[in-house]
Amino acid sequence: xxxxxxxxxxxxxxxxxxxxxxxxxxxxxxxxxxxxxxxxxxxxxxxxxxxxxxxxxxxxxxxxxxxxxxxxxxxxxxxxxxxxxxxxxxxxxxxxxxxxxxxxxxxxxxxxxxxxxxxxxxxxxxxxxxxxxxxxxxxxxxxxxxxxxxxxxxxxxxxxxxxxxxxxxxxxxxxxxxxxxxxxxxxxxxxxxxxxxxxxxxxxxxxxxxxxxxxxxxxxxxxxxxxxxxxxxxxxxxxxxxxxxxxxxxxxxxxxxxxxxxxxxxxxxxxxxxxxxxxxxxxxxxxxxxxxxxxxxxxxxxxxxxxxxxxxxxxxxxxxxxxxxxxxxxxxxxxxxxxxxxxxxxxxxxxxxxxxxxxxxxxxxxxxxxxxxxxxxxxxxxxxxxxxxxxxxxxxxx
Amino acid sequence: xxxxxxxxxxxxxxxxxxxxxxxxxxxxxxxxxxxxxxxxxxxxxxxxxxxxxxxxxxxxxxxxxxxxxxxxxxxxxxxxxxxxxxxxxxxxxxxxxxxxxxxxxxxxxxxxxxxxxxxxxxxxxxxxxxxxxxxxxxxxxxxxxxxxxxxxxxxxxxxxxxxxxxxxxxxxxxxxxxxxxxxxxxxxxxxxxxxxxxxxxxxxxxxxxxxxxxxxxxxxxxxxxxxxxxxxxxxxxxxxxxxxxxxxxxxxxxxxxxxxxxxxxxxxxxxxxxxxxxxxxxxxxxxxxxxxxxxxxxxxxxxxxxxxxxxxxxxxxxxxxxxxxxxxxxxxxxxxxxxxxxxxxxxxxxxxxxxxxxxxxxxxxxxxxxxxxxxxxxxxxxxxxxxxxxxxxxxxxx
Numbered sequence: 001x002x003x004x005x006x007x008x009x010x011x012x013x014x015x016x017x018x019x020x021x022x023x024x025x026x027x028x029x030x031x032x033x034x035x036x037x038x039x040x041x042x043x044x045x046x047x048x049x050x051x052x053x054x055x056x057x058x059x060x061x062x063x064x065x066x067x068x069x070x071x072x073x074x075x076x077x078x079x080x081x082x083x084x085x086x087x088x089x090x091x092x093x094x095x096x097x098x099x100x101x102x103x104x105x106x107x108x109x110x111x112x113x114x115x116x117x118x119x120x121x122x123x124x125x126x127x128x129x130x131x132x133x134x135x136x137x138x139x140x141x142x143x144x145x146x147x148x149x150x151x152x153x154x155x156x157x158x159x160x161x162x163x164x165x166x167x168x169x170x171x172x173x174x175x176x177x178x179x180x181x182x183x184x185x186x187x188x189x190x191x192x193x194x195x196x197x198x199x200x201x202x203x204x205x206x207x208x209x210x211x212x213x214x215x216x217x218x219x220x221x222x223x224x225x226x227x228x229x230x231x232x233x234x235x236x237x238x239x240x241x242x243x244x245x246x247x248x249x250x251x252x253x254x255x256x257x258x259x260x261x262x263x264x265x266x267x268x269x270x271x272x273x274x275x276x277x278x279x280x281x282x283x284x285x286x287x288x289x290x291x292x293x294x295x296x297x298x299x300x301x302x303x304x305x306x307x308x309x310x311x312x313x314x315x316x317x318x319x320x321x322x323x324x325x326x327x328x329x330x331x332x333x334x335x336x337x338x339x340x341x342x343x344x345x346x347x348x349x350x351x352x353x354x355x356x357x358x359x360x361x362x363x364x365x366x367x368x369x370x371x372x373x374x375x376x377x378x379x380x381x382x383x384x385x386x387x388x389x390x391x392x393x394x395x396x397x398x
Numbered sequence: 399x400x401x402x403x404x405x406x407x408x409x410x411x412x413x414x415x416x417x418x419x420x421x422x423x424x425x426x427x428x429x430x431x432x433x434x435x436x437x438x439x440x441x442x443x444x445x446x447x448x449x450x451x452x453x454x455x456x457x458x459x460x461x462x463x464x465x466x467x468x469x470x471x472x473x474x475x476x477x478x479x480x481x482x483x484x485x486x487x488x489x490x491x492x493x494x495x496x497x498x499x500x501x502x503x504x505x506x507x508x509x510x511x512x513x514x515x516x517x518x519x520x521x522x523x524x525x526x527x528x529x530x531x532x533x534x535x536x537x538x539x540x541x542x543x544x545x546x547x548x549x550x551x552x553x554x555x556x557x558x559x560x561x562x563x564x565x566x567x568x569x570x571x572x573x574x575x576x577x578x579x580x581x582x583x584x585x586x587x588x589x590x591x592x593x594x595x596x597x598x599x600x601x602x603x604x605x606x607x608x609x610x611x612x613x614x615x616x617x618x619x620x621x622x623x624x625x626x627x628x629x630x631x632x633x634x635x636x637x638x639x640x641x642x643x644x645x646x647x648x649x650x651x652x653x654x655x656x657x658x659x660x661x662x663x664x665x666x667x668x669x670x671x672x673x674x675x676x677x678x679x680x681x682x683x684x685x686x687x688x689x690x691x692x693x694x695x696x697x698x699x700x701x702x703x704x705x706x707x708x709x710x711x712x713x714x715x716x717x718x719x720x721x722x723x724x725x726x727x728x729x730x731x732x733x734x735x736x737x738x739x740x741x742x743x744x745x746x747x748x749x750x751x752x753x754x755x756x757x758x759x760x761x762x763x764x765x766x767x768x769x770x771x772x773x774x775x776x777x778x779x780x781x782x783x784x785x786x787x788x789x790x791x792x793x794x795x796x
Contacts, residue, residue: 001594002623008506008655017464017661045459053669054452061443061639061673066415096494096641099663107530108406112510128662132505134532196399225400241459241668243494243641257406263415264526265497270639271451271669275459 011131015124015356022339023350031343034382036370037335037350039174039320043238043290052278053271064267067259068094068246072277076246079280083206085218085229091250093258094268094276098204098232098245099125105228105247106133108257109198114165116200119151121323121357121364123174123202138164139359144325144367147314148176150184156191166198167191171214172205175357175369176323177298177316179209189220199223202230204245205319207287210295212317224250233272235320237279242272294320297372297379304383305370308390310398322370323354329395331355331368337393344388347381366397409529413522413754420737421748429741432780434768435733435748437572437718441636441688443673450676451669462665465657466492466644470675474644477678481604483616483627489648491656492666492674496602496630496643497523503626503645504531506655507596512563514598517549519721519755519762521572521600536562537757542723542765545712546574548582554589564596565589569612570603573755573767574721575696575714577607587618597621600628603717605685608693610715622648631670633718634685635677640670692718695770695777702781703768706788708796718770721752727793729753729766735791742786745779764795 016038023033067073073089080087095101102125110116112134118126120139130137138159142148156167167188172179180188192199201217217227232245249255298315301322305313310327328334331353338348352371354364372379390396414436421431465471471487478485493499500523508514510532516524518537528535536557540546554565565586570577578586590597599615615625630643647653696713699720703711708725726732729751736746750769752762770777788794 002596002649003507004651004655005505005507005509005512007509008658011506011655011658011662013658014464014661040458040461042458044457050459059442060438060440061448061637061670063438063638066412096667097664103663107403108409109401109403111403111405112532114403125662125664128658132659132662134510198400239459240461241665243665243667251400253402257402257409260406260409260411260526261530263412264409264523264530265501266495266523267639267641269494269641269667269670272459272667 007131007134012124012127016352019335019339019350022336026339026348030346032347033339034347034349034374034378034385036372036374036382037352039235039371039373040240041235041238041320041373042375043293045238046279046282046286048282049237049275049278053274056274061270064270064273066262066267067092068268069273069277072273075277075280080248083216085216087218087248087250091248091255093247093255093262094273095245095247096268097234097243098202098230101230101245101247102126102200102202103129103132104258104261105200105230106130106135107261108254109228110135110165113163115161115163116166116168117156117159117164118168118359120359121175121354122168122359123170124356126168127359137359141360141363142176144312144314144323148173148178148323150180150187153187153191160195164195164197166200168200168202169217170202170204172209172318174205174319175321175354177319177321179212179214179317182215185215185217185220189223192226193223197226198228199226200228200230204230204232204235207236208291208294208320209318210291210298214318218248218250228254233276233279239272239275242275243269244272244276294372297376298322300376300379301370301372301383304380308387311390320372322372323367324370325367327390327396327398328366328393329397330365333395334393335368338389342389344385347385349382349385405529405532410522410525414750417733417737417748420734424737424746428744430745431737432745432747432772432776432783434770434772434780435750437633437769437771438638439633439636439718439771440773441691443636444677444680444684446680447635447673447676451672454672459668462668462671464660464665465490466666467671467675470671473675473678478646481614483614485616485646485648489646489653491645491653491660492671493643493645494666495632495641496600496628499628499643499645500524500598500600501527501530502656502659503598503628504528504533505659506652507626508533508563511561513559513561514564514566515554515557515562516566516757518757519573519752520566520757521568522754524566525757535757539758539761540574542710542712542721546571546576546721548578548585551585551589558593562593562595564598566598566600567615568600568602570607570716572603572717573719573752575717575719577610577612577715580613583613583615583618587621590624591621595624596626597624598626598628602628602630602633605634606689606692606718607716608689608696612716616646616648626652631674631677637670637673640673641667642670642674692770695774696720698774698777699768699770699781702778706785709788720768720770721765722768723765725788725794725796726764726791727795728763731793732791733766736787740787742783745783747780747783
């Protein structure tokens with residue numbers, strides 16, 4: 001019989017993209033939709049790095065090395081050193097987006113049936129890569145009341161079984177914006193050391209920290225072999241479409257295993273490697289303006305949200321996401337209703353229901369994720385829409 | 399314990415790339431190495447499609463649709479129609495190279511433990527994607543004596559078990575260059591219909607047919623739901639580094655399942671989608687010159703090989719590979735020896751041992767794959783090297 005595989009059936013559809021048809025219908029009706037539902041920055045990709053691609057001089061668009069161009073990896077060494085991460089070029093594998101780094105890490109280190117602990121809410125696509133690798137995600141709940149801080153070590157101990165092989169973190173966090181403290185990172189170090197676990201550390205938003213600094217997992221002492229760092233240029237340089245990321249590990253065995261997966265797919269994309277390499281040469285102050293812009297947006301967003309009746313949004317320390325608790329019955333229904341049945345001055349807002357970011361069934365039903373990827377004026381308008389919506393939503397709970 | 403996963407251990411290293419250190423050492427000694435070991439064409443990427451990327455006007459390098467840009471998919475419909483394949487834009491998913499199309503197909507249709515039958519010798523990376531998906535490759539041997547024709551239907555019947563879910567073909571074939579006849583395609587159609595199997599059809603080399611025409615598996619009648627066609631622009635337009643391919647299927651359930659894997663990795667690379675879309679507008683005669691060039695090279699290669707004592711090379715009908723039987727003890731040793739211990743006028747040739755393309759242990763030991771991706775003059779010099787080498791190789795068998 002022609003059947004879909006079990007993993008093909010279990011594979012979760014994107015929780016962010018499932019509302020797209022409703023947004024399209026709203027736009028067809030003439031309603032302006034503010035997209036706070038997806039982490040596609042509106043910041044322009046730096047002209048100089050686009051120009052590096054435009055002016056690159058070659059005759060044949062060749063395969064690159066399976067680990068990515070050596071010249072790029074060598075320059076990345078310098079970039080990481082500036083971020084207190086001391087690695088060599090042969091500890092870096094350029095991947096097709098951060099996505100591939102996660103998939104390769106899971107594939108190389110985890111067997112089907114193995115368990116990975118992930119503080120929830122978490123980046124929804126970890127679920128997808130876990131299904132692809134046959135790995136079981138064990139969520140450990142972080143709470144909006146603590147601003148989504150790392151759950152206490154005792155909670156981890158409760159979840160660790162003999163099948164537990166790894167912990168996955170994202171720092172600063174998507175979807176919560178939470179920035180782990182040095183103490184929390186040390187807690188993680190102690191857990192992975194004691195229980196001999198891998199730590200997969202997704203550091204896509206490294207530069208976007210507003211209250212403090214993100215310390216890479218690769219700076220943790222005494223656990224070099226435990227760390228697989230996942231990286232991407234997507235958000236850093238507003239280059240999501242380039243599909244260039246990296247897997248960085250000091251564990252030689254892991255590196256060699258990942259390289260075999262990298263060889264099977266031949267090479268990462270050549271054009272965007274040129275862009276990524278050029279990005280290393282951006283002036284050190286490149287991030288200042290971008291960071292200041294996101295911080296301004298965060299401040300507006302959080303202030304506006306907390307001024308709404310029955311709404312609570314902890315102040316995110318990094319990335320460009322926030323999760324807010326709303327006085328609503330069901331976030332999925334609400335987000336659909338915003339697109340299908342609501343408009344405010346012919347405008348509405350698209351949000352991501354938080355349910356898709358929790359592994360525990362039933363959690364996040366009154367929470368939404370907001371990506372502050374729009375300029376302040378648009379953000380204000382989006383907040384006007386949300387505020388008006390919460391006054392008339394039939395399923396409101398206060 | 400920190401361990402590498404079983405699949406991380408089983409994952410085969412690239413059989414083509416393992417000789418690279420020997421090639422590098424040879425070059426350091428001052429020996430010129432002719433690379434016939436890898437399918438990296440020397441043909442220039444058409445200037446007009448590189449210019450499409452260079453002049454593309456956008457400010458933010460955004461994610462594309464997870465299925466790829468709609469404009470590109472719509473134009474591909476026209477491209478496929480010219481090749482007698484009638485599909486719609488929503489039966490096409492743009493993938494990150496043909497590699498990702500193969501991986502997605504395996505992931506969506508096959509369970510761990512399922513079996514896929516592949517005529518051997520076959521493209522070595524099918525092994526890698528099979529290991530990633532936990533799928534067992536069951537090889538069915540095609541022989542150099544028949545020019546690597548499709549084995550008779552009785553051989554397939556012998557290999558089909560209740561775990562068999564699919565057959566994988568590559569047409570025209572990498573590594574043999576064999577071009578399946580309409581009769582052979584019909585045989586495959588009958589087998590997949592009778593046993594309810596998927597047919598994964600890798601059509602990367604569609605345009606490179608010298609004696610006849612490759613009929614797409616999607617033209618087979620009565621088996622629409624069975625076919626997953628894997629495609630790539632890599633060889634077609636000398637754009638290997640772009641990492642743009644496609645998975646094409648009329649099976650809606652399969653399409654939807656594959657789309658979930660596509661959503662998890664967000665989108666295929668944006669730059670090379672521009673290039674791929676521009677390539678559809680190349681004049682119809684674009685392939686004439688390229689094809690004529692490859693045909694000239696094939697003719698030189700095959701003639702030279704068959705003129706050498708004890709060498710046999712069937713005439714490949716398509717792609718740009720040939721497999722030759724050599725009078726040698728061990729192809730892996732011979733290919734290493736060519737780089738390590740041999741030179742002819744300070745030149746040598748790098749070949750791929752055929753052993754890496756067989757699933758059956760022990761086969762291909764006196765065969766090599768040659769990719770005719772160099773201009774005729776260089777090919778002649780490479781053949782001079784091989785001819786001289788076969789006269790002095792210590793492990794020669796005639």
